[in-house]
Amino acid sequence: MTDQHNRTCGRPTRSGNPCKVRISGSDVACGTHATEQDKAVAEAHRRGWSEGYKSGSESSATFSRSRIERLEQRVKELEEQLDDAKRVYEIDGHQVVDVGGYAYRWRGSTPLEVGDRVLLPENYVSRMKSGPGPTLGVVSKLGTTYRGPLSDIVSRAPATDG
Ligand SMILES: [Zn+2]
16 A cells, blocks of 8 residues: 555646645545546545455454455455556557566567566666676566656666576
């Protein structure tokens, strides 16, 4: 679950910057940017919480618990649909992939696949952990839902065993 405090909408605005409007509770995006699907996700969250509240105040909670599990499942499905709806696979004509939870742009000629090993540019954290130079990563997902600036993958990692 994402941080419930100090969340902002984060949807792309006309200027290209993420929307800074604060959102709270179950909301997925601000009133301006929430789609019907966002509202359905938020509503399912809210319903899940009020069920949870009720089950806490009643003594026989088994029925409520299975209902909560169903709602949690539904929330998960909706979140996955939302992810699909927001996910882009190319930005400015370049492939975008997820490596260990971060989005990177790939300017290589052959598209990357999930499981491909790549060299990532050095950053502040990698320098602290493993010194200067690119670090090894594995493509974990194709595409991204992130809309901020992206770093470029340095290259494919050399194969270890031919
Ligand atoms: Zn917004």
